[in-house]
Amino acid sequence: MSQSSLWEVRSSPSQTDSTKIILVTGGSGLVGKAIEHVVSTGECREEEKWVFVTSKEADLSNADAVKKLFDKVKPTHVIHLAAMVGGLFRNMKYNLDFLRKNISINDNVLQTSYEHGVQKVVSCLSTCIFPDKTTYPIDETMVHNGPPHDSNFGYSHAKRLIDVQNKAYAQQHGCMYTSVIPTNVFGPHDNFNIDNGHVLPGLMHKVYLAKTQGTEFTVWGTGSPRRQFIYSRDLARLFIWALREYDEIDPIILSVGEEDEATIKEAAEMVVEGMDYSGEIKYDTSKADGQFKKTASNAKLMKYLPNFQFTPFKQAVKETCDWFTRNYDMARK
Structure with a gap:
């Protein structure tokens, strides 16, 4: 695997006219690193060349930079992950920035x-x-x-527009552009920033600090909101399937089942167990909970992949806790 600014995964050193060159934007992020891991450990097919890029290679909000990137890579397929992202409180503060930046990208x-x-x-x-x-x-x-939740309407509307654009490109130009809708993703290489990251990695970082520095472990909010969590490496396998096999323009939800939904309190307790922490869990109810629930149906996915096996939540949390502990110094935080 190349360690240059554009890094590649391929199963064969030769390249032919039938080679699929798959460009993955957001290659250093949570899902990008998970896809890289999966294709590097046996999922890369002989005719595929995977190219992972980050914001260091190209500012995707700059049209000229994107064109130069595509001229260099010459992709036949694209998995588009790159986005301006953040946790609940950053979204609430910068809705306009999230809207404009993501629409541009x-x-x-x-x-x-x-x-x-x-x-x-x-x-x-x-x-x-x-x-x-x-x-x-x-x-x-x-x-x-209807309108999305007020807390992150800028990011939400920018993401919705991808679905609108996919349909428009299909109607006007016959393009096969589609999208997937993951539920709450977590795993190795996540953003473990307590203030601006998502809930599970933020909890992991708090517990790590509580163990190593003797600080309190405090969960923001009541702990009552409910979420479906999907392990990034499971999502990576589903992304690869979608690229190869899913041929609808309409989006598809990639998620565990409704029965696997967990409260933030349950997730916090799972993190406590995964980090082997024996201290007290406190809840700061002065902090906003955000949207109470977003329960999603994975019925469409199950029609396509009825035998897909998700990693058990407890195991996935433990693996992520272990990765974070081992890689604390280099983890995003």
Whole structure:
């Protein structure tokens, strides 16, 4: 595997006209690193060349930079993961920035894919795009049925527009651009920042500090909101399947089942166990809970992959806790 600024995974040193060159944006992020891990450990096919890129290689909000990147890589397929992201409180503070930056990134990637004749693009959405006021479980038909939650409306609307653009590219140009909607992703290489990261990695960092520095372990909010968590390496396997096999323009939810939904309190207790922490869990109820639930149906996914095996939540949390502990000095935090 090349360790240059653009790094590649391929199963064969030769490249032919039938080679699929798969460009993965956001290659150093949580999902990008998980896909890299999966293709590097046996999932890369002989005809595939995987190229992972980060913001260091190209500012995707800059159209000229994106065009130069595509000229260099010459992708036939794209997995689009790159985005301006953050936790609940950063989203609440910078809704305009999240809206403008992500609209720019997404438009540049999709338009440049069209201009370069890319055969297929799979973009990453989020369950936060669904309406705040809705019935549960949510499914793929409900994306545009009402406004998203006020806490992150900027990011949510920017992500929704990918679905709108995919349909427009299909209608006007016949493009095979689609999207997937993961539930709450976690795993190795996550962003473990306590203030700006997502809930599980933030909890892991807090417990680590409580163990090593004797600080209190405090969960923000009441602990009552409910979430479906998906291990990043499971999601990586599903992303690769979507790239190879899923040929609908409409999005597909990638998630564990409704029965595997957990409260933040239950997740915190799982992290405590995974980090082997014996101290007290406190809850700061002055902090906002955010959206109470976003229960998603994975019925569509199960019709395609009825035998897909998700990593048990307890095992995935433990593996992530162990990775974070081993890699604390280099982890994003």
